Amino acid sequence: MWTRLVTATTLVATLAPIPAVVSAPVRSSAAERGWVTSTLRQMSLEQKVGQLFATYVYGGDATEPTAADRAANLAAFGVETPAQVVERYHLGGVCYFSWSHNLDNPRQIATLSNGLQRAALGNRAKGMVPLLISTDQEQGTVVRMPPPAAQFPGSMALGAGRSAPAAQTAAEVTGRELRAVGIHQPYAPIADVNVNPANPVIGVRSFGADPTLVADLTAAQVTGFQDRAGGTAVAKHFPGHGDTATDSHTGLPVISHSRAEWDRIDAPPFRRAIRSGVESIMTAHIVVPALDPSGDPATLSPTILTGVLRGELGFRGVIVTDALNMAGVRAKYGDERVPVLALKAGADQLLMPPDLALARDAVLRAVATGELTERRIDESVRRILGVKYRQGLARTPLVDVEQAVRAVGAPDHLAAVTRVTDATVTAVRNDASVLPLPRTTGRAGHRLGQRRLRPGRGGRRRVHRPRARVTARPATLPSDATIAATASQAAEHDLTVVLTNKAWDTTVTDPRATQQRLVAALLGAGKPVVVVAVRDPYDIAYLPGVATYLTTYSYTRAAMDALVRALHGELSPQGRLPVTIPTAEGTGSVLYPYGHGLSW
Known part of the structure; x- marks a missing residue:
């Protein structure tokens, strides 16, 4: 009946399999302790302090970046090439981003990693050590490695799948591909329990709203990243970023959980991660008065990092801060004080300070004045070197x-x-039994989902399937003219499929209410409408009158292909909501409960 469906996809190439990876040991060995001790003895104080920092660099080649990237490095770091940044600051780590032009294709990324490692090593007799290279490869909506890299669904989709083995597989494959190109820390898994539907920064990045589910899948991914892929898992964001309506990139969130609520909701995933041997935990720039009434963000709180995380939870690995250029950690103290306070709180690795030279010099001055001791610096450097040894970087x-x-x-x-x-x-709602689509002829309307594709991937791409033509192209928030034209077209078709992306978010800076008006106009055309939320599952609460509603939690190629097959009955939806969908009024009433899901 319906012959055309337009949706958002990305293309994935097929390459040869990767050989098995020998997992790094979690526990310290005599060989490791010997290497760490001997390496530390050769390092100057400046080299030790450099080991504490991880930051971005501009360019896809360590020594031959573009003119624009040279200028960007010069402005940010005072030198022109990524290799020179590593050498000048004796960096302990580098974090890759697409916006800093580090991630193009496997050959380029692997070559960049090797170039940066050569710069870090220099003359080993002078205390030079290899880098820990990282990126935010959470999968789903937070992906740094572009295709042909495997693009798995994100955490909330895995929560809907309810399978620890699947979560482990996603982490293992992701970790293997990262390790192949020289990336060691994926900055995953997300251990936050998303109990606030209005959370602007976590949302689908979380496995869900149930602490037990989140703990199970967090532990599975720690095993996948570390034991199976030989990488370094980074559970984040301690002590738990799941119940906030403020984005710590732009403000300082306050978590109002009592101590008992924190123990019940936020702590279990981190406890499980630690028991599973997680090598690293990332801090959150959030205030949790029940844990520390000082008003300091957790990143700068000795009570939270040293008292709770190390003392109560027994974590002995590397504590890495969330990015120090975020507003949440800069709100109370100046950029010169933040790195010193983070170290005093118990952090080991300082991620992306807004002014690297200022931060480095501040730590050196703190040691010179006695505010920090060199012994304290050595404690963190030992932990960082231990991870590098277990990654095999001392040998290869x-x-x-x-x-x-x-x-x-x-x-x-x-x-x-x-x-x-x-x-x-x-599948959340199918009141009119519109789905699965019948195998008869007819006309189907379409509306582009609200997906923003990455620059350079905006052209049309078609994947032909029986009874469906899938087209991917960029989409923007619909204008009034587009809404009117689309509603007019919908009246001439038997069915319209519309993809929404955070249609619940109606803030001034992100006026998703236009998506709500689009859906209302399509319903007004008088023909069946299938709504598919390709990000947060909460959209249905803000779309009155929708009778058929599915959610995929992300807009990856695989998610869109699975959606097409589900619409046509070739795949029976198996997912169950990993969160509760409340009504839009904010009264606490439940529209769809945790665990709800339909199939056909």
Whole structure:
């Protein structure tokens, strides 16, 4: 009946499989302790302080960046190339981003990693040590490695799938591909329990609203990243960022949980991660008065980092701060004080200070004045060096570029993406039994979902399937003219499928209310409408009159392919809501409960 469906996808290439990875040991060995001690003895204080910092660098090549990237490095760091940044500041780590032009394709990324490692190593006799290289590869809506890398569904989709083995598989494959190109820390999994539907920064990045589910899947991903892929898992954001309506990138959130609520809701995933041997935990720039009444963000709180995380929870690994250029950590103290206070609180690795030279010099001055001791610096450097040793960087800091090209996007990895994703599509409402679509002829309308594709991937792409033509192209928030034209077209078709992206968010800076008006106009055309939320599942509460509603939690290629098959009955939705969907009035009433899900 319906012959055309327009939705958002990305293309994934097929490459050769990656060989098995030997997992790094979690516990300290005599060899590790010997290497750490001997390396530390060779380092100057300035080199030790450099080990505490991880930051971005501009450019896709360590020594030959573009003119624009040279200028960006010069403005930010006083030198022109990524290699020079590493050398000048004796960096302990580098964090890759697409906006800093580090991530293009497997060959380029692996080559960049090798170039940066060579810069970090320099003359080993002078105390030079390899880098820890990181990126935010959470999957789902937070992805740094572009295709052909495996694009798994994100955490909330995995929560809908309810499968710890699937979560472990996603982490293992992701970790293997990252390790192949020389990236060691994925800055995942997300251990936050998203109990606030209005959370502007976590949302689908969380496995869900149930602490037990989040703890189970967090532990599974720690195992996948570390024991199976040989990487370094980073559970975040301690002590728990799941119940906030403020984004710590732009403000300082306050979590009002009592101590008992924190123990019941926020703590379990971190406790499980620690028991599973997680190597690193990332702090949150949030205030939790029940844990520390001082008003300091957790990143700068000795009570929270040293008292609770190390003392009560027994964590012995590397504590890495969330980015120090975020407003949440800069709100109370100046940029010169923040790195010193973070170290005094118990942090080990200082991520992305807004002024690296200022931060480095502030730590050096704190040691010179006695506010920090060199022994305290040594404690953190030992932990960081231990992770590097367990990563195998003391023996093999460079990666095989040709193997990286074969490994990333391997056929078995992409097959795993499909298997995992297929189990996450969630059908929430099908009142008129519109779905699955019948196998008769007719005309179907379409409306582009509110997906913003990355620059450079905006052209049309078609994937032909029986009874469906899938087209991917950029979409923006619909204008009034577009809404009117689309509603007019919908009246001429038997069915319209519309994709929404955070349609619940009606803040002034992100006027998603236009999506709500679009859906209302389509319903007014008098023909069936299928709404698919390709991000937060909460949209249905703000779309009155919608009788058919699904959620995919992300807009990856695999998610959109699974959606097409679910619409046509080739795939029966298996996902169950990992969160509660409340009504829009804010009264606490439940529209759809945790665990709800339909199938056909």
